[in-house]
Amino acid sequence: MKKLCFDLETTGLDVHTCRILGIAFCCMPLKAFYVSFSEDEQKTKKYLERLRPIFEDDSITKIGHNLKFDMNVLRSYGIKVKGPLIDTMVMDYLIHPDDKKHGLKKLSLQHLNYQQLTFNDVAMNSNRNEKTLEGVHSKIVTNYACEDADQTFQLYNHFNPLIGKYKLDTVYKLDCQLVSVLADMEYNGVLIDKKELKKIEKDVELKIGDAKLRIEQFTKGTVLISSPPQISMFLFEELALTPMGERGENGHYSVSQNVLHKLVGEHQIIGALLDYRGSSKVKTTFIKALKNINPKTGRLHTSYNQTVAATGRLSSSKPNLQNIPSQTIGKQLRACFKTPKGYSLIGADYSNIELRVTAHLSQDKKMLNAYRTDVDLHTLTTSKIFNIPYEEVTKEKRGVGKTVNFGLLYGMSAFGLSEKLSREGTGYTIEECTQFINDFFELYEGVKKFSDDLIYRATTKGYAETMIGRRRPLPELQSNDTSEREAGKRKALNTPIQGTAADILKIAMVSIYNRLKKEGLKSKMLLQVHDELLFEVPDGEKNIMKKLIRLEMVNAVHLSIPLEVDLKIGKSWKEAH
């Protein structure tokens, strides 16, 4: 199999608008060369045309560091990179999932003991006082660019045997296949209804103004509302309210939502503060996020980071579309995610995927049985902890059971459970919560064994792992510090569950992507939110897509129990969620 290692030098802010300055290639025996492009875009395009056959050759494996970026830049020039992909950033992530940085230059120093030239070493100040490679002598740029390609290729050679040694082959193949899928999703972007968004913004601004007036009745403008320390001093010194929380690092009592909730009724300002916080969060975080529409495409493009979440999950940034609210105001925000004429959105959610994974991995009889016979697990847990018949579980009580179910997957304590429940509006003492936890493990004996076993295995092996072999080293399990060790135990429990669920999503994404390509369908995958996928489909493909999506998601892996998928279709994310 032919392999090609390459790296782009670019300038500009995003893949849709940036320009390619040149491309460095590296081949065996270690030899790198650089193709410098012209300032003239027409010439650049002419050069790229000559390279197109290489990039689009299915039989050539492409090696790169953060290939997704380079692929999307090439895509904006009309070149679709094909063939198997190998990403050295992904390789380092698989071996060191907890590392915060996987940059090429850092890895080069760390693994190859080579100090690369930095961008600042070679870049020059432009007239706009920005550092750029434009105008730098071609010999210098060549040197710099070729180092990147060369080091990438050497890193590939360095990591390759380690992937086999740590038995990461399966997950490595999966994550590399996912690179193209994510590149496409980022490139596609999602359509936002600007008018709808503006309406919400106006509405929220009114609410902020109202809350601000109510607050300033008391503060008389002496306090910066968005400053926790100032609010803390005002509440606990000026008004002499009783601090409910702990002092933070900066010596001030906490004024978090949690604390404020407990003070509602003590003073009118509390409710106003909560209103202000809620509305200003919506305006400054979410509405602002949705305004980041790319002028060139008219759509909103997020970035998916494949190498930050140590469990194997993806993360989304610039903007983060994985934390758009889902309740109340979230419904309005999600109504702004629209389709072009003639298209619909399909949302597909795995139902209870983490609990199903837990049932499978633990082989707990009661859990398996529940999922095989369509018993609702949250209701089952609820009936046990309140000692009431399954049929008599109310919606409110079921919410408690649900929290207990999730809490236990994270290794939550009775204290934590009590806090969480009170945040959700139902108060239970720590004693009651201790009872809930005991009841839970009495009901699901297999989960107790499973949990102990996971911690034991992670401690002896030194790492936690998912069903398909994704690893997370947990050296903290050997720590002398109790709280570090306890945190390690929670990770040892949670990582296989959250990570396996993440693997399943990724497998489904790759299968769906491959089928879309193979069958020449026009539908596009747009978003992933941990257990949910969102697609934009031409109306003519609605029916075939509904079947295809469900089939590939349900069959992503074979567990002891079926995977279930909720599908919804509509003209906005609100309707498709």
Place this chain on the structure above:
DNA sequence: TATACCGCGTT
């Protein structure tokens, strides 16, 4: 200007 901390949205 860069970094730390608090706070808060999702799963």
Place this chain on the structure above:
DNA sequence: GACGTACGCGGTATAG
């Protein structure tokens, strides 16, 4: 004494 996983990102405060 602490007490829930995994994140991104807004604001203020503080260090340089």
